[in-house]
Amino acid sequence: MKKNILTLIIALFIGTSCSAKNNMSNTNLSLSDQKATPETVLLYKKLSLLTQKGYLFGHQDDLAYGVKWKYEDKRSDIKDVVGDYPAIYGWDIAGLEKDDTKNIDGVPFDKMKQYIKDANERGGISTISWHFDNPATGKSAWDNTPNSLKTILPGGQNHTKFTSWLDKAASFFLSLKDKKGKNIPVLFRPFHELTGGWFWWGKPNCTSEEFKTAWKFTFEYLQKKGVHNLIYVYNTGSFASETDFLSNYPSDNYADILSFDSYQNNGDKNGEKFIAEVQSQFKILNEIAEKKHKLIALAEAGYEAVPDPKWWTGTLSKAIGDYKISYVLLWRNHGWQEKEQKMHYYVPFTGQVSEKDFVDFYNLDRTLFEKDILKTLK
Structure with a gap:
């Protein structure tokens, strides 16, 4: 009979005379939430240990739908191809702030909760982003009206609205419980791609101090609401230096994983620019992480429709190289986009050109x- 993941880690890393937090400090790793649940502390430790073996592979909305299918029990495009699920499952809670029953991608929140619970039961890990609407205009996250973020800060005209959104997020996070009634730990990636100008919280649309204040308030408010099952992921787009990456960084006490997003585009058919950019940014990020004792990740990546039959071993693997990253997450397999009249997916499905690779x-x-999570920790 297989041991539970939590039991395995406790047996490996926590003796009867030492606490989880003491064990964490022995490796210079500690969560920013000083009241993090034991399960959350252990997940962070597990992520650190797994980097010594390799990196976790993730996929957005993996269990909800794929190319030409939706909501089929236990199905996954990745599982169809390799007979295994991804280690990391990406989800987004946009729509929660408006009391929608479905998220921005049409995934019902009740199904999302069940997917997160099912993945956790198998040993999988979930990460959550939030494309929340612009609180100043009521338009989408991509409405980058300047100074919108300023309105959610304490004293701002939309501060009360924003706290009500956080109340709803807190309820969602606290509703994620395993069969024993314990809160399931998740990776939370708020205000993602913060260095880009396409979101209302992006770097060109607010000052560094305003952004830091918003991040810290979000962090502290969720803790005030009793949410202690989150590992916070600080996430940027492209950056050119340590100073650039850290320009909006709220401090080591408010983030646990340092990450960035990077996609290959159609103007880079052989992937040389993608490989060079990812390698360059990991070099910078690795130096930062070593000083700050943080984990690092490629929180979003991909090449739409994966037209290169050798992209996985020939491009993505080379882009990550030998860096000890925690995980890489590929974007969603939406399938056919009627409006754009094209296919939109980022991992192969049965019969896709890059399936064998x-x-x-x-x-x-x-x-x-x-x-591999269970096998590696045995």
């Missing part, structure tokens, strides 16, 4: 999927 990628020692 993805199997080779799966079989690499450094790529970790859901089954």
Whole structure:
């Protein structure tokens, strides 16, 4: 009979005479939330340990839908191809702030909760982003009207509205419970791609101090509401230096994982620019993380429709290289987009041109999927 993931880690890393937090401090790793649940502390430790073996592979909305299917029990495009689930599951809670029953991608929140619970039961890990609407205009997250973020700060005209949104997020996070009634730990990536100008919270649309204040308020307010099952992921777009990456950084006491997003585009057919950019940014990020004792990740990545049959072993694997990152998450497999009249997906499905190479990628020692989590920690 397989041991529970939590039991495995406790047996490996926590003796009867030492606490989880004491064990964390022995490796210079500690969560920003000083009241984090034991399960959340152990997940952070697990993420650190797994970097010694390789990096976790993730996929957005993996269990909800794929190319030409939706809401089929236990189905996954990745599982169809390699017989295993991703190790990381990405979700987004946009729509929660408006009391919608479905998120921005049409995933019902009740289904999302169940997917998160199911993944946790198998040993998988979930990460959550939030494309929340612009509180100043009522338009989407992509409405980058300047100074919108300023309105959610204490004293701002939309501060009360924003706290009501955080109340709803807190209720959602606290509703994620395992079969024993314990809160399921998740990676929370708020205000993502913060260095870009396309979101209302983006760097060009607010000052660094305003952004830091918003981040800290979000962090502290969720804790005030009793939410202690989050690992906070600080996330940017592209950056050119340590100063650039840290320009809006709220401090080591408010973030646990340092990450960025990077996509290959159609003007870079052979992936050279993508590889060079990711390698350059990991070099900078790795130096920052070593000084700050933080984990690092490629929180979003991909090449739409994966037209390169060798993209996984020939491009993505080379882009990550030998850096000890925690995880890489590929974007969603939406399928056919009627409005754009094109296919929109980022991982292969049965019959897709890069399917065989993805199997080779799966079989690499450094790529970790859901089954590898248990195997690695045995």
